[in-house]
Amino acid sequence: MVTASRERAWRVAAEVPDPELPMLTLADLGVLHGVEVTPDGTVVARLTPTYAGCPAVAEMRAEVAVRLRAAGFADVRVITALDPPWTTDRITDEGRRKLREHGIAPPGPRTAPGSAPGHRTWLSLGTAPADVPCPRCSSADTEELSRFAATACTALRRCRACLEPFPHVKDLP
Structure with a gap:
């Protein structure tokens, strides 16, 4: 059950477009670093921005949270993870x-x-x-x-x- 929820949450978060390069999703860009569902049902999405001072990170976090809640996930946390840092290899x-x-x-x-x-x-x-x-x-x-x-x-x-x-x-x- 948690695995199916995690996979569904990943699919929802993965479709969020990047605010600066909207032809790419956060998954395409490699900014979506992970999505987990805790045993109590909280969805935790981790974003690793292209650089620490990225001005779009607040918008990305908000959009991921909005879409996950709209998909039926009641308890959502979106965190910024700077370690390991993003690279263009992502x-x-x-x-x-x-x-x-x-x-x-x-x-x-x-x-x-x-x-x-x-x-x-x-x-x-x-x-x-x-x-x-x-x-x-x-x-x-x-x-x-x-x-x-x-x-x-x-x-x-x-x-x-x-x-x-x-x-x-x-x-x-």
Whole structure:
């Protein structure tokens, strides 16, 4: 019974869209870190935001709680968990596909399951990755225009082949 409730609660919470990237659900983005149902029936959902100062975390927490209560779960707690920290490896393959479909370059390749996240030195050195393909024409000939775009986790790039600007979700190991 608790397992079925947990799976149903997960499905409900997993469908909440990200407020800043609404083409993605919290599950696609890897922000939904876990959902448990305690023996007394309390649903506890854990969210790990993309970074500690994420301005959308309050909205995400509220929307998860609203949807879980609307699905019939009376006692709901939504907590923010910063440990372990979120990484771009948590973005699902489906999430990466949705980003590309919406003209946003996803971060670099996901780390193989079970292995440690890759070391991406450009973050610490302040330089951008050179190999970010254009989500519109797939050209690898792109350049960074600005380290920050509409959200703190994106950079603004331009394709030299099709000349279109596009956001890129920065790699965070």
